[in-house]
Amino acid sequence: MISYDFDYYKPTTYQEAVHIYQQAEANGQEPLYYAGGTEIISMARLMQLRTGAVIDIKAVPECNVLHIYGEQLVIGAAITLTTLSESPIFPLLADTARRIADHTNRNKITVGGNLCGKFIYREALLPFLLADSQVVLMGPNGIRHVSVHQVLNGQPQLAKGELVLQILTDKRVIDLPYFTVKKTKMEKIDYPIVRISALRTKEGIRIAFSGVSAVPFRSRMIEDILNEVSLPLEERIERIIRIWPFPILNDILSSAAYRTFVLRNTIIETVAALEGGVDNHGWNSQM
Incomplete structure (x- = not known):
């Protein structure tokens, strides 16, 4: 059980999500983006994290994509580790995701949450580093595409209020040995x-x-x-x-x-x- 109250939002567009974040930040609520929520809930229960606003991104369409478009594999930030582990689309990522947690937790943990979380392991990041993937970010200054190495290799380097929408990977890489x-x-x-x-x-x-x-x-x-x-x-x-x-x-x-x-x-x-x-x-x- 979480021992404090907070506002809960479930926007349907990434523009709305960022707008809510900016408003909550201006109100001093220290907002957090939320997808699977396993880390937020665990840390909040232990009083290691406190927030006045949670912004659930699971209803944002761009965050729920898992498909090859042209020459790129596009993975939305709200895709769960279970979905990744059961998909043949990127075998290394599937095998990596399959060994991150038990099945119950993989049903909740999302790729975006694993990549940007506070737990130090962030194992789902490794295949994207190897593939030189690109990260699609949405923030107060709009959308930007950046190398995964620039923002996630080592400590996450996202700007305040930025939301990971998708990870883009060259499809020529995903079937390498x-x-x-x-x-x-x-x-x-x-x-x-x-x-x-x-x-x-x-x-x-x-x-x-x-x-x-x-x-x-x-x-x-x-x-x-x-x-x-x-x-x-x-x-x-x-x-x-x-x-x-x-x-x-x-x-x-x-x-x-x-x-x-x-x-x-x-x-x-x-x-x-x-x-x-x-x-x-x-x-x-x-x-």
């Missing part, structure tokens, strides 16, 4: 201590990470080292660990030393799968 693996400490459905998603392209392996540090990310510097095939793989991995761009987490799930050990082994597993020409697949395992 891939590998995704989630390492958890105890349970099959748990927060990751290491989560890797990777694509094999003609230029080399693209790789993105969650669970290792306090933000999910993709690093071109790490990819350059990983694809330096003249070096032994063990040496490449040691170089990657040395230039790791964020502190490795040391928390209740795992020590930093154990995470580093698992990270090394999981990179080896990923490279073996993709350099060995294994067909598209993904894994979920406990350590």
